[in-house]
Amino acid sequence: MQYERNYTMRKALTVAWREFKHTAMTKAFLFGAIVMPLLMMGLFIVVVPLLTESNNTPLVGTVVVLAEDDVLEEITIQIERGNTTLTEVLEKLPDAITNDPIASALLATAPKSDITIIEGNPSELDSIKAQVRDGIYKGVIVVPDSTVTQNGNEDKIEIFIPSSFSPNHTDILTSATSRAVVDARLKRLSHNPAAIRDLIRRPRATATRLSNDGAEIQDNEIARRIIPMAFMMLLWIATFTSGQYLLTTTIEEKSNKVMEVLLSAVSPMQLLGGKILGQAGVSAVILLMYGSAVMAGLLAFALGDLVPVLHLVLFAIYFVIAYFMIATIMAAVGSAVNELRDAQSLMGPIMLVMVIPMIIWPVLSEHPNGMLATITSFTPPLLPFVMILRVTASTEPIAIWQIVLSIGVGIVSVVAMIWMCARIFRIGVLMQGKPPSILQLAKWIRQG
Numbered sequence: 143m144q145y146e147r148n149y150t151m152r153k154a155l156t157v158a159w160r161e162f163k164h165t166a167m168t169k170a171f172l173f174g175a176i177v178m179p180l181l182m183m184g185l186f187i188v189v190v191p192l193l194t195e196s197n198n199t200p201l202v203g204t205v206v207v208l209a210e211d212d213v214l215e216e217i218t219i220q221i222e223r224g225n226t227t228l229t230e231v232l233e234k235l236p237d238a239i240t241n242d243p244i245a246s247a248l249l250a251t252a253p254k255s256d257i258t259i260i261e262g263n264p265s266e267l268d269s270i271k272a273q274v275r276d277g278i279y280k281g282v283i284v285v286p287d288s289t290v291t292q293n294g295n296e297d298k299i300e301i302f303i304p305s306s307f308s309p310n311h312t313d314i315l316t317s318a319t320s321r322a323v324v325d326a327r328l329k330r331l332s333h334n335p336a337a338i339r340d341l342i343r344r345p346r347a348t349a350t351r352l353s354n355d356g357a358e359i360q361d362n363e364i365a366r367r368i369i370p371m372a373f374m375m376l377l378w379i380a381t382f383t384s385g386q387y388l389l390t391t392t393i394e395e396k397s398n399k400v401m402e403v404l405l406s407a408v409s410p411m412q413l414l415g416g417k418i419l420g421q422a423g424v425s426a427v428i429l430l431m432y433g434s435a436v437m438a439g440l441l442a443f444a445l446g447d448l449v450p451v452l453h454l455v456l457f458a459i460y461f462v463i464a465y466f467m468i469a470t471i472m473a474a475v476g477s478a479v480n481e482l483r484d485a486q487s488l489m490g491p492i493m494l495v496m497v498i499p500m501i502i503w504p505v506l507s508e509h510p511n512g513m514l515a516t517i518t519s520f521t522p523p524l525l526p527f528v529m530i531l532r533v534t535a536s537t538e539p540i541a542i543w544q545i546v547l548s549i550g551v552g553i554v555s556v557v558a559m560i561w562m563c564a565r566i567f568r569i570g571v572l573m574q575g576k577p578p579s580i581l582q583l584a585k586w587i588r589q590g
Contacts (some may be wrong), residue, residue, distance in 0.1 A: 157404070160420065162421070201255040204259075207262065210285075221259065258588065283300075291558050370535035376565060382468060392476030396477065397481060414567045418473060467523040467552075473563055488583075519532060
């Protein structure tokens with residue numbers, strides 16, 4: 143008896159290795175599941191810093207300004223201060239990023255400038271433009287006085303630059319000129335621009351959540367919005383990619399009569415078990431590669447603490463549940479049809495159900511402990527996708543009994559779905575002709 147079990151297991155593992163090898167050892171899979179994540183990490187670590195460094199080339203040269211004296215003075219002051227639009231964006235980033243040496247090194251910084259401002263004659267504008275084209279001047283700024291006096295005129299500031307001008311250098315001139323016009327307006331009205339900016343500057347606010355056990359936890363919008371979706375999408379990609387491979391290979395083997403050859407050496411259950419286990423290895427490779435790329439990005443930006451170890455453990459558990467749910471569905475559909483296009487009629491209703499977590503994701507993220515989230519947490523096959531969203535999005539720990547119950551329901555659902563898939567597979571794997579309907583599949587389950 144023990145020998146027969148070992149013999150059966152060896153056959154199933156042989157089929158599993160064949161399934162894994164024929165899927166994971168192909169050029170398309172190696173490129174998509176392994177090379178692409180490695181390229182992403184390489185680009186992130188090597189190329190991004192090089193691009194950042196290239197964008198920090200200082201702006202050196204002479205810029206001609208056609209404006210009133212007070213505006214000319216303000217433009218000079220603003221350029222010396224080096225305030226740009228990029229500087230304002232960087233100031234609003236979280237301290238966790240700006241204070242980390244690795245993350246700050248990857249961020250773009252406003253380029254420095256060594257510009258000489260000279261006053262030009264408006265009547266010589268065409269001549270000055272020609273000198274800008276020839277590289278004598280770095281640019282020319284035209285500021286009509288109507289833009290400062292605010293007389294309702296539609297005149298706009300014009301900045302003429304050479305065709306090879308860097309976008310960062312353009313930002314230096316446009317930001318400095320816009321700020322200078324505003325400061326000139328204020329000074330003409332006898333106001334202090336610096337004091338007014340201090341008055342209207344919005345202070346940075348932090349939200350701290352007070353839990354029932356007395357702890358204080360700082361709220362993080364990144365953790366509440368982006369990370370839950372990333373977890374669910376990673377789970378979705380890993381399970382559905384291998385599930386799609388399982389569907390297509392089963393249909394191809396059946397239509398090419400390869401299935402009959404395989405069934406001459408192994409039983410239908412050994413074949414089914416081997417195919418599901420083989421694609422499980424494929425799914426695990428996809429998960430590890432893309433998951434590693436995501437974690438590398440979080441660690442590079444000092445955001446690794448947003449993903450506790452408990453979340454990773456629960457993610458691994460729900461991944462196993464999700465994979466076997468999707469794999470059994472794909473194997474059952476693949477064994478029941480003869481062509482890929484025939485599978486669409488059966489997969490349509492199934493996919494309508496499976497996309498529900500993605501549709502209600504905003505609601506689940508905002509109310510992870512709400513009634514909708516709780517109900518769908520125990521509804522297979524939505525269970526693993528909804529629960530990983532709830533676990534990662536909730537600011538308060540999900541009740542232990544709900545996590546344990548969802549895992550228990552998930553395991554029971556997997557066993558039930560494997561049983562139903564086996565009965566469909568046993569009948570459908572050698573069935574030819576018209577593809578069955580969902581009602582016919584239900585009859586196969588009863589008859590199998």
